[in-house]
Amino acid sequence: MSEQSITRQNPGSAPPARSSRFKINWDYLGLAPFFLFAICFLLLPSASIFVRSFTGTDGSFTFDNITAIFQGRDFINAYKTSLSVSVITAVGGGIFGFLLAYAVILGGLPRWARSFMLTFSGVASNFAGVPLAFAFIATMGNAGLVTQMIESIFNVDLRAAGFSIYTIWGLSIVYMYFQFPLMVLIMAPALDGLRKEWKEACENLGGTEIHYWRYIALPILMPTLLGTMILLFGNAFGAYATAYAFSGSFINLVSIVIGAQIQGDVLYNPGLGNALALGMILIMSVTMIGYIAMGRRAARWQR
Amino acid sequence: MKRVNIVAWIVFIIGITYFFLPLISTLEFSMRMVKGKYTFHAFEVAFQDPEFYINFGYSLFWGVLTIVCSLILVVPTVYWVHWKLPKLRPIVEFITLMPFVTPAVVLVFGLIRLYGSPPIILTNTPVPLIAGYIVLSFPYMFRSVDAGLRAIDVKTLTEAALSMGAGWGVIITKVIFPNIRVAILSGVFLTFAIVMGEFTFASLLSWPAFGPYLEEIGAMRAYTPQALSLVSFALTWSLIMVMQRLGRGAPGSEQVAGAH
Numbered sequence: 001m002s003e004q005s006i007t008r009q010n011p012g013s014a015p016p017a018r019s020s021r022f023k024i025n026w027d028y029l030g031l032a033p034f035f036l037f038a039i040c041f042l043l044l045p046s047a048s049i050f051v052r053s054f055t056g057t058d059g060s061f062t063f064d065n066i067t068a069i070f071q072g073r074d075f076i077n078a079y080k081t082s083l084s085v086s087v088i089t090a091v092g093g094g095i096f097g098f099l100l101a102y103a104v105i106l107g108g109l110p111r112w113a114r115s116f117m118l119t120f121s122g123v124a125s126n127f128a129g130v131p132l133a134f135a136f137i138a139t140m141g142n143a144g145l146v147t148q149m150i151e152s153i154f155n156v157d158l159r160a161a162g163f164s165i166y167t168i169w170g171l172s173i174v175y176m177y178f179q180f181p182l183m184v185l186i187m188a189p190a191l192d193g194l195r196k197e198w199k200e201a202c203e204n205l206g207g208t209e210i211h212y213w214r215y216i217a218l219p220i221l222m223p224t225l226l227g228t229m230i231l232l233f234g235n236a237f238g239a240y241a242t243a244y245a246f247s248g249s250f251i252n253l254v255s256i257v258i259g260a261q262i263q264g265d266v267l268y269n270p271g272l273g274n275a276l277a278l279g280m281i282l283i284m285s286v287t288m289i290g291y292i293a294m295g296r297r298a299a300r301w302q303r
Numbered sequence: 304m305k306r307v308n309i310v311a312w313i314v315f316i317i318g319i320t321y322f323f324l325p326l327i328s329t330l331e332f333s334m335r336m337v338k339g340k341y342t343f344h345a346f347e348v349a350f351q352d353p354e355f356y357i358n359f360g361y362s363l364f365w366g367v368l369t370i371v372c373s374l375i376l377v378v379p380t381v382y383w384v385h386w387k388l389p390k391l392r393p394i395v396e397f398i399t400l401m402p403f404v405t406p407a408v409v410l411v412f413g414l415i416r417l418y419g420s421p422p423i424i425l426t427n428t429p430v431p432l433i434a435g436y437i438v439l440s441f442p443y444m445f446r447s448v449d450a451g452l453r454a455i456d457v458k459t460l461t462e463a464a465l466s467m468g469a470g471w472g473v474i475i476t477k478v479i480f481p482n483i484r485v486a487i488l489s490g491v492f493l494t495f496a497i498v499m500g501e502f503t504f505a506s507l508l509s510w511p512a513f514g515p516y517l518e519e520i521g522a523m524r525a526y527t528p529q530a531l532s533l534v535s536f537a538l539t540w541s542l543i544m545v546m547q548r549l550g551r552g553a554p555g556s557e558q559v560a561g562a563h
Contacts, residue, residue, distance in 0.1 A: 042405070052416065134521055238409070245521065
């Protein structure tokens with residue numbers, strides 16, 4: 001740093017500046033352990049998935065694994081199911097989480113309601129996997145409390161009526177438990193960041209509450225809102241443990257298919273599993289790019 | 304006077320119901336073990352199983368090992384970035400965010416395929432498991448260490464220590480680490496909470512842990528899995544509460560997502 005500023009002050013001393021440009025910067029060596037770890041346990045596994053997606057059983061280059069995904073109805077359906085659950089819980093969790101954040105931050109609720117909701121959101125957004133699945137089986141499974149209550153109140157037999165919670169919608173209700181709290185955690189500071197002056201300026205110009213939300217608050221919050229929904233989408237799309245413990249392989253998600261492929265070559269084609277995993281990485285990458293782009297836009301109004 | 308917002312109250316109550324109904328149902332379900340009356344018998348049975356202690360112990364061990372390795376990897380790296388190579392900060396941050404791009408099930412798939420066959424076989428060691436957990440911990444660890452280092456003057460502290468003849472080990476452990484101890488607690492607690500309940504890596508890599516154990520008894524028995532689910536929730540709850548208490552006002556206590 002100091003070396004650079006000295007050379008900048010003395011533009012006449014060209015030789016040292018030139019030699020320093022071609023000198024190896026030994027400082028980079030300090031990051032070697034971190035990058036080595038990242039290469040061994042992030043880059044190489046991803047790269048191997050990429051390479052093996054295009055490798056046939058005989059070891060030659062092929063597109064067969066990729067085209068097999070689009071030919072197998074099961075694989076297309078697995079992607080459709082994963083995408084559906086992710087979109088449903090991202091939009092549903094996003095909207096409900098936003099309303100909840102609005103209620104506790106700006107809705108005039110007492111302070112305890114706000115701190116309680118934020119603490120509980122912190123816990124719930126991290127509570128997932130096997131215990132969450134079991135909690136919901138105890139809630140709305142065949143012998144669950146809510147199921148029994150509905151059956152006794154309305155005097156119906158839900159199971160006989162063909163009702164099952166092991167569907168996309170049932171799984172979505174489970175996922176919502178960690179989805180909307182995450183929205184609350186991210187939206188609460190954003191709502192806190194709305195300045196009183198903006199609302200006052202709107203009122204001074206004769207604007208109503210509707211004008212304020214339509215033309216000022218929502219446009220400012222929109223990048224954060226959409227960005228967080230994209231994050232929720234990715235959160236649900238990559239989930240495996242919760243779905244596995246909830247329904248076994250009942251609901252045919254991409255992550256479940258990949259998990260089954262690891263436990264035993266159920267697809268009878270190692271390359272196909274790699275291609276499915278590659279598809280997941282691609283969708284998650286697009287998700288991440290969208291999230292970063294939204295984050296950039298949201299940062300405009302944060303100072 | 305503030306007007307009472309009925310809509311806000313309704314939304315709040317729906318939210319509370321969503322939070323608590325599964326917990327109440329799980330408690331109610333776990334208490335049905337003895338027919339005809341509510342007891343805590345399922346909890347007694349759950350805690351009498353020696354397998355529970357073995358698997359829980361393994362999870363504790365994985366958790367501590369992950370935290371130690373993650374700190375050894377992340378603290379010097381982020382420190383070095385702050386002191387010498389601030390330009391590389393976005394690249395390091397991007398790498399720490401990779402678990403959001405590569406889902407656990409995909410990463411474990413890649414690790415098993417890559418290190419399960421020659422030339423390098425690691426799947427008979429816990430290396431892929433701990434490596435996977437370290438990757439999972441990256442976003443939280445980076446965030447908290449980064450925020451902690453931003454709050455102190457890394458350059459001045461380091462140069463003062465160097466001019467007094469301190470070596471690198473002393474600088475990291477005696478100068479930098481004590482200064483960011485509170486800030487990194489949020490990363491440590493979140494990592495611990497995630498590893499304690501983790502299922503995907505442990506199950507697919509076939510290592511004993513609390514998550515796979517819970518799933519296994521869930522497939523065989525009733526009542527005790529629900530009791531242990533509540534124990535797991537209480538554990539997550541207390542870890543997050545401790546984290547929020549300790550990290551009050553400390554930077555970096557923001558959290559993004561867990562392992563689902």
